[in-house]
Amino acid sequence: EAQVTQNPRYLITVTGKKLTVTCSQNMNHEYMSWYRQDPGLGLRQIYYSMNVEVTDKGDVPEGYKVSRKEKRNFPLILESPSPNQTSLYFCASSLFRGGHEQYFGPGTRLTVT
Amino acid sequence: AQKITQTQPGMFVQEKEAVTLDCTYDTSDQSYGLFWYKQPSSGEMIFLIYQGSYDEQNATEGRYSLNFQKARKSANLVISASQLGDSAMYFCAMRSRSGNNRKLIWGLGTSLAVNP
Numbered sequence: 001e002a003q004v005t006q007n008p009r010y011l012i013t014v015t016g017k018k019l020t021v022t023c024s025q026n027m028n029h030e031y032m033s034w035y036r037q038d039p040g041l042g043l044r045q046i047y048y049s050m051n052v053e054v055t056d057k058g059d060v061p062e063g064y065k066v067s068r069k070e071k072r073n074f075p076l077i078l079e080s081p082s083p084n085q086t087s088l089y090f091c092a093s094s095l096f097r098g099g100h101e102q103y104f105g106p107g108t109r110l111t112v113t
Numbered sequence: 114a115q116k117i118t119q120t121q122p123g124m125f126v127q128e129k130e131a132v133t134l135d136c137t138y139d140t141s142d143q144s145y146g147l148f149w150y151k152q153p154s155s156g157e158m159i160f161l162i163y164q165g166s167y168d169e170q171n172a173t174e175g176r177y178s179l180n181f182q183k184a185r186k187s188a189n190l191v192i193s194a195s196q197l198g199d200s201a202m203y204f205c206a207m208r209s210r211s212g213n214n215r216k217l218i219w220g221l222g223t224s225l226a227v228n229p
Binding site: 031033035040042043044045048050056058059088090092094096100101102103104106107109 | 146148150156157158159160163165204206208213214215216217219220221222
């Protein structure tokens with residue numbers, strides 16, 4: 001089954017404790033992206049990657065890091081989480097050329113206290 | 114700047130009736146794509162339908178159709194024969210076909226409640 005998986009689905013953590021949200025897709029997609037969803041602000045892109053070892057900032061990259069060492073994986077790293085990073089996070093993937101649908105992971109609900 | 118506007122924060126519809134969710138967009142690009150996603154209370158983002166800016170016919174996917182009016186820059190979603198399971202948030206989104214970033218620009222969504 002074609003899918004994007006994220007782990008964990010829910011996480012409550014404390015300020016400053018490093019965490020990683022994993023994202024993996026099994027569709028051989030070149031393009032992957034992270035969004036965060038906040039009430040009243042909608043979904044905003046954090047980082048994106050066009051292929052292995054090619055990443056770039058989206059609209060709200062501050063406080064986040066990403067890596068793309070393998071095509072299927074695109075982890076989101078919060079080195080020192082803060083309460084303003086409490087949000088619902090989505091990983092998405094798609095073909096870079098051709099096709100149009102972006103496939104979304106199930107979301108990770110993060111709370112930073 | 115690219116922007117998506119959804120002017121209906123909440124909508125109600127009776128089961129088995131049709132409902133239209135509004136979406137207007139702003140872009141200076143000639144080539145772009147328009148999307149609708151559904152987000153149920155469980156939180157996942159479900160792709161519903163896509164319309165390319167050069168597509169001459171309105172997109173349809175089962176009970177979903179997209180009423181694309183390019184000159185008015187609108188891309189309304191029509192759900193026919195509403196079902197209780199259609200109760201959810203609905204998001205309109207746009208992607209430019211230029212550049213390397215396939216980022217989606219999102220509206221703030223419309224909450225749809227289907228009444229039995």
